Amino acid sequence: MDKLAILGGTRLQGEVRISGAKNAALPILCAGLLTAEILHLDNLPKLKDISTSLTLLGHIGMQVNLDDQNGVDLNAKNLPNLEAPYDLVKTMRASILVLGPLLARFGEAMVSLPGGCAIGSRPVDLHIKGLQAMGAEIHIEHGYIHAKASRLQGARIFMDTVTVTGTENLMMAAALAQGVTVLENAAREPEVVDLADCLIAMGAKITGAGSDMITITGVDELHGATHSIMPDRIETGTYLVAAAMTQGTVTCTHTRADTLDAVLEKLREAGAEVVTTQDTITLNMKQRPHAVNIKTAPHPAFPTDMQAQFMAMNCIADGVATVTETIFENRFMHVQEMQRLGANIEIEGNTAIVRGVDKLEGAIVMATDLRASASLVLAALVAEGETTIERIYHIDRGYECIEEKFNQIGARIRRIH
Numbered sequence: 001m002d003k004l005a006i007l008g009g010t011r012l013q014g015e016v017r018i019s020g021a022k023n024a025a026l027p028i029l030c031a032g033l034l035t036a037e038i039l040h041l042d043n044l045p046k047l048k049d050i051s052t053s054l055t056l057l058g059h060i061g062m063q064v065n066l067d068d069q070n071g072v073d074l075n076a077k078n079l080p081n082l083e084a085p086y087d088l089v090k091t092m093r094a095s096i097l098v099l100g101p102l103l104a105r106f107g108e109a110m111v112s113l114p115g116g117c118a119i120g121s122r123p124v125d126l127h128i129k130g131l132q133a134m135g136a137e138i139h140i141e142h143g144y145i146h147a148k149a150s151r152l153q154g155a156r157i158f159m160d161t162v163t164v165t166g167t168e169n170l171m172m173a174a175a176l177a178q179g180v181t182v183l184e185n186a187a188r189e190p191e192v193v194d195l196a197d198c199l200i201a202m203g204a205k206i207t208g209a210g211s212d213m214i215t216i217t218g219v220d221e222l223h224g225a226t227h228s229i230m231p232d233r234i235e236t237g238t239y240l241v242a243a244a245m246t247q248g249t250v251t252c253t254h255t256r257a258d259t260l261d262a263v264l265e266k267l268r269e270a271g272a273e274v275v276t277t278q279d280t281i282t283l284n285m286k287q288r289p290h291a292v293n294i295k296t297a298p299h300p301a302f303p304t305d306m307q308a309q310f311m312a313m314n315c316i317a318d319g320v321a322t323v324t325e326t327i328f329e330n331r332f333m334h335v336q337e338m339q340r341l342g343a344n345i346e347i348e349g350n351t352a353i354v355r356g357v358d359k360l361e362g363a364i365v366m367a368t369d370l371r372a373s374a375s376l377v378l379a380a381l382v383a384e385g386e387t388t389i390e391r392i393y394h395i396d397r398g399y400e401c402i403e404e405k406f407n408q409i410g411a412r413i414r415r416i417h
């Protein structure tokens, strides 16, 4: 298993090119299942989750042709195998996103239940209830969701919890249903909007994406299209926090500031100067960051996928901050690892109280999930001496070439195979 060895203490400076967004690419790859024509995607990130997703789609029968420019042609003309097996689903929860498209286009699907993971129980009941409201017959047997429908029917669906992939699954299913579907209390995340834009380019009739009410008028068929995946706002945020923590100056290019309002506001509150253009964000930090209180909530509020990184910043900040996690019940797995580096953190329920310390010290720590891993990299960048992060495979799920990108701006990170 790979490890990262990180020598802390350098100030980051320079430019980082941001990749396409994992959380937009995953649903959009599944949107390729909705048409018999070719869907061409650009700006596909090179990530473990993307190769897992392509393996799954290949297993179902999709032909996948990658080019050497981060582009891919998806051809789902014939799909012999309407099944997502446990072995693939267990490594990537977003595999549930094949359910809506397969059911809508072929009238059946069998998808392994994703189960729990390190950050919480993560049920998919709202995906299932929504599809049932559209007329699907669904039963669960031996850990698999078996779904059938002759043709899905439009419905008014209220989701009592805001769910990102739930909204995406139902939006894709509704695109080929008969009649009008209204998704109420829909997720407003930019990745939902990116998926909607791709579906619209494929001929879907969707209005309201980006608001909490999305209306989809089903069509009989979708056609081929070309779509460029939006930039990764969480990767962007991670490099900006790293710049702030190391009192550096970093410009993220090929990104979109308009997807990061809550994060940029918190970075400014921490004392950073943040300058944005249409596709760049430059952060300049001249002093030790001030501690900033964080409370995660669905978009446009502060994203749970940036919680761990801000926790890392608060560990070395000036002052005391609270970090409250409201989305996932178990997303503080990084805390005990940060404590091994010398952080002063106390947990009370879903709130962590972080008292900034003057310095962290390098140690051996273990990555437990994707963003926890990223937060340990950030902590290691400012820790005295060397930090070794074990089980780094989590980070490869969501960060393209992480050590190359960081080293290019002055970090000293080695991958140990």
Ligand SMILES: CC(=O)N[C@H]1[C@@H](OP(=O)(O)OP(=O)(O)OC[C@H]2O[C@@H](n3ccc(=O)[nH]c3=O)[C@H](O)[C@@H]2O)O[C@H](CO)[C@@H](O)[C@@H]1O
Binding pocket: 022, 023, 024, 026, 093, 094, 120, 121, 122, 123, 124, 125, 126, 127, 128, 161, 162, 163, 164, 165, 166, 187, 191, 304, 305, 327, 328, 329
């Ligand atoms: C691939 C992808 O896009 N992943 C993102 C997506 O995950 P994902 O879409 O899995 O997360 P959800 O938005 O569904 O989860 C939000 C909350 O709803 C609950 N819930 C969800 C579905 C359901 O059927 N029932 C239910 O109770 C979850 O347990 C959680 O407490 O949004 C999360 C919240 O922004 C992010 O952290 C993930 O990075």
Ligand SMILES: C=C(OP(=O)(O)O)C(=O)O
Binding pocket: 023, 093, 094, 305, 370, 371, 398
């Ligand atoms: C939790 C995340 O991803 P996933 O939903 O794919 O597990 C994430 O991107 O931080």
